[in-house]
Amino acid sequence: xxxxxxxxxxxxxxxxxxxxxxxxxxxxxxxxxxxxxxxxxxxxxxxxxxxxxxxxxxxxxxxxxxxxxxxxxxxxxxxxxxxxxxxxxxxxxxxxxxxxxxxxxxxxxxxxxxxxxxxxxxxxxxxxxxxxxxxxxxxxxxxxxxxxxxxxxxxxxxxxxxxxxxxxxxxxxxxxxxxxxxxxxxxxxxxxxxxxxxxxxxxxxx
Amino acid sequence: xxxxxxxxxxxxxxxxxxxxxxxxxxxxxxxxxxxxxxxxxxxxxxxxxxxxxxxxxxxxxxxxxxxxxxxxxxxxxxxxxxxxxxxxxxxxxxxxxxxxxxxxxxxxxxxxxxxxxxxxxxxxxxxxxxxxxxxxxxxxxxxxxxxxxxxxxxxxxxxxxxxxxxxxxxxxxxxxxxxxxxxxxxxxxxxxxxxxxxxxxxxxxx
DNA sequence: GTCTATAGAACGATAGAC
DNA sequence: GTCTATCGTTCTATAGAC
Numbered sequence: 001x002x003x004x005x006x007x008x009x010x011x012x013x014x015x016x017x018x019x020x021x022x023x024x025x026x027x028x029x030x031x032x033x034x035x036x037x038x039x040x041x042x043x044x045x046x047x048x049x050x051x052x053x054x055x056x057x058x059x060x061x062x063x064x065x066x067x068x069x070x071x072x073x074x075x076x077x078x079x080x081x082x083x084x085x086x087x088x089x090x091x092x093x094x095x096x097x098x099x100x101x102x103x104x105x106x107x108x109x110x111x112x113x114x115x116x117x118x119x120x121x122x123x124x125x126x127x128x129x130x131x132x133x134x135x136x137x138x139x140x141x142x143x144x145x146x147x148x149x150x151x152x153x154x155x156x157x158x159x160x161x162x163x164x165x166x167x168x169x170x171x172x173x174x175x176x177x178x179x180x181x182x183x184x185x186x187x188x189x190x191x192x193x194x195x196x197x198x199x200x201x202x203x204x205x206x
Numbered sequence: 207x208x209x210x211x212x213x214x215x216x217x218x219x220x221x222x223x224x225x226x227x228x229x230x231x232x233x234x235x236x237x238x239x240x241x242x243x244x245x246x247x248x249x250x251x252x253x254x255x256x257x258x259x260x261x262x263x264x265x266x267x268x269x270x271x272x273x274x275x276x277x278x279x280x281x282x283x284x285x286x287x288x289x290x291x292x293x294x295x296x297x298x299x300x301x302x303x304x305x306x307x308x309x310x311x312x313x314x315x316x317x318x319x320x321x322x323x324x325x326x327x328x329x330x331x332x333x334x335x336x337x338x339x340x341x342x343x344x345x346x347x348x349x350x351x352x353x354x355x356x357x358x359x360x361x362x363x364x365x366x367x368x369x370x371x372x373x374x375x376x377x378x379x380x381x382x383x384x385x386x387x388x389x390x391x392x393x394x395x396x397x398x399x400x401x402x403x404x405x406x407x408x409x410x411x412x
Numbered sequence: 413g414t415c416t417a418t419a420g421a422a423c424g425a426t427a428g429a430c
Numbered sequence: 431g432t433c434t435a436t437c438g439t440t441c442t443a444t445a446g447a448c
Contacts, residue, residue, distance in 0.1 A: 014413085030323070032238025035441060049414050051443070113319060117236070152401070154393050160378060161371045161397060168370025187360050191367060195358070196401045220431085241423060254426075255432050263424070 011063070015053040017043050019067075022060045027110040031061060031117045062122045065111045069126050072100050073133045080136045086144040087199035090137075091189045098166050098185035105170045112167065134159055141197060151198030162192050217269070221259040223249050225273075228266045233316040237267060237323045268328045271317045275332050278306050279339045286342045292350040293405035296343075297395045304372050304391035311376045318373065340365055347403060357404030368398050 011019075021042035025034040036057055040047045054060045076096070082089050101108045115126060138159035144150035152158050166188060173184065193199040217225075227248035231240040242263055246253045260266045282302070288295050307314045321332060344365035350356035358364050372394060379390065399405040 030236065030238050030320075032236045033323075036443080037440080045413090046415060047442085048416085048444075052413055057442070117239075154397065157390070157393055158397060158401075160374070161394065164371050164374025164377075165367045168366070168374065171370075172366060184363070187363055188367065191358075191360065191364060191402060195364075195404060196397060198401060242425080243422075251431090252433060253424085254434085257425070258431055 011053070014043075015063075018050060018053055019060060019064050023064050023107050023110055026061070026114055027106040031057075031110075031114040058117065058119055058122075061114060062118055064107055065115060065118065065122075065126055068104060068107045068111045069129045072097070072104075073129060077133065077136060080140050086140065086147065086149050087193050087197075090140065090144075090197070091193045094162070094166060094189040094192055095182075095185040098169060098188060099181055101167065101170060102173065102181045108167075109170050134163060137163070144197070144199075149199060151200070152196070158196055162196060165192065217259070220249075221269075224256060224259055225266060225270050229270050229313050229316055232267070232320055233312040237263075237316075237320040264323065264325055264328075267320060268324055270313055271321060271324065271328075271332055274310060274313045274317045275335045278303070278310075279335060283339065283342060286346050292346065292353065292355050293399050293403075296346065296350075296403070297399045300368070300372060300395040300398055301388075301391040304375060304394060305387055307373065307376060308379065308387045314373075315376050340369060343369070350403070350405075355405060357406070358402070364402055368402060371398065 018039060022034070022039045025038055025042060036047045036050055039057075039060070040050050043050075054063070076093060079089060079093055115123065118126065138156040141150055141152055141155035141158055145152055145155060169184065169188070173181065175181075179187070194201065224245060228240070228245045231244055231248060242253050242256055245263075245266070246256050249256075256266075260269070282299060285295060285299055321329065324332065344362040347356055347358055347361035347364055351358060351361060375390065375394070379387065381387070385393070400407065
């Protein structure tokens with residue numbers, strides 16, 4: 001499985017500022033509640049100046065939603081071709097996924113919640129990218145079943161379940177809670193690989 | 207654990223119509239994108255007439271968010287006192303939760319997504335209700351561990367994980383897919399009780 | 413690339429007649 | 431309980447000077 005993601009058009013540093021400010025506001029208040037005025041104010045320019053960088057509010061949303069859906073996934077999609085120990089590989093992917101998503105929680109949360117405000121064409125494009133990752137995990141689990149390193153009756157469902165699990169973390173995790181995000185990621189990876197997927201521990205084949 | 211939910215104030219049938227229409231619109235377009243005009247039109251009255259039934263748009267949101275967070279949870283919170291076989295009880299709860307949420311997917315999805323548009327006071331109230339259910343499941347898993355019917359290293363995390371799993375279903379399940387919602391619910395309940403929570407199958411204690 | 417100024421529509425909510 | 435009428439605000443987006 002090889003990445004075929006098309007790159008975003010090159011944008012200037014101002015566009016990046018706008019994107020980041022908008023992302024934060026969308027996260028806090030929701031796409032529909034955030035006006036172009038509020039975005040401009042957060043950047044320190046006037047509303048009309050935004051249109052020198054983006055043609056519309058929807059394009060701002062699309063730009064950062066595309067970024068978050070190509071950055072992590074694009075850099076990890078090849079992991080499914082790895083010939084190594086599948087439970088170990090998936091364990092590491094889950095930990096990295098959880099930590100990355102937390103470090104980019106504004107973009108990730110806002111992106112997932114506000115995705116439906118994309119134009120139909122953009123929504124199709126983003127959905128296809130997400131689908132690739134989801135299918136990759138499902139196929140990976142199925143392959144692990146055949147190898148006997150996973151014992152999971154429903155690989156496709158398990159892939160959806162584990163993605164919902166780990167994407168849900170950002171809605172309730174608190175940095176001042178009992179666990180760091182790295183500790184939580186580790187415990188979730190255990191819960192998923194050995195629990196949900198029934199991975200056999202090393203030297204524990206039965 | 208006994209229900210102490212306070213009832214919603216009695217409202218007329220018109221208010222119920224308004225609530226249902228608003229729920230559907232919030233689900234489709236998001237709270238911030240739906241105007242009072244659109245809600246009124248969907249019911250077939252004028253905007254100003256809405257204010258004979260609700261004092262504000264936020265009150266419409268609050269009313270249905272409160273309803274969905276008291277209806278199912280209120281009717282199932284006593285299940286954690288049940289003295290029967292814990293894996294069986296949790297299995298049944300999960301199936302009922304999934305099926306109920308799918309049958310009320312508009313309210314559930316809109317309610318979960320738009321909850322943050324509630325006033326701070328209302329948000330606190332709703333969060334507390336949800337927390338009660340979550341804590342109930344966590345304590346139930348921990349109790350099952352002590353009985354030896356679950357083998358789960360992290361009961362509190364597992365409760366959060368399973369709730370994110372089953373609440374995520376409504377975002378991707380399609381009625382024209384390979385499974386009915388009842389079949390899916392059954393498979394998820396298996397995945398959770400025997401996978402995630404390490405329940406021992408009858409006569410399989412080891 | 414930023415600004416001032418503004419178009420034209422939609423927003424939540426209210427007053428008061430019936 | 432519904433209506434007409436409207437208030438004051440905010441919305442996305444554009445035109446045109448600098």
